[in-house]
Amino acid sequence: MKAIVDPNLCIGCTQCAGLCPEVFSMEGTLAVAIPGDIPGEDVPQAVAAADSCPVGAIRTEP
Numbered sequence: 001m002k003a004i005v006d007p008n009l010c011i012g013c014t015q016c017a018g019l020c021p022e023v024f025s026m027e028g029t030l031a032v033a034i035p036g037d038i039p040g041e042d043v044p045q046a047v048a049a050a051d052s053c054p055v056g057a058i059r060t061e062p
């Protein structure tokens with residue numbers, strides 16, 4: 001699974017980076033996800049972080 005943060009939607013609330021720092025980090029005022037496949041053990045937390053984004057800025061792909 002991959003995760004992509006839409007920089008046009010992210011409001012920089014830091015929630016995803018707080019919930020799943022293995023995958024999401026803040027780059028300036030916006031969040032970014034690690035490129036490429038998320039390690040299997042981090043997938044549940046990454047999905048939880050994506051679901052918790054208040055503006056739906058995190059898209060996941062298989």
Ligand code: SF4
Nearest residue numbers: 010011013014016053
């Ligand atoms: S939770 Fe959503 S709005 Fe908040 S920093 Fe992450 S991507 Fe941006």
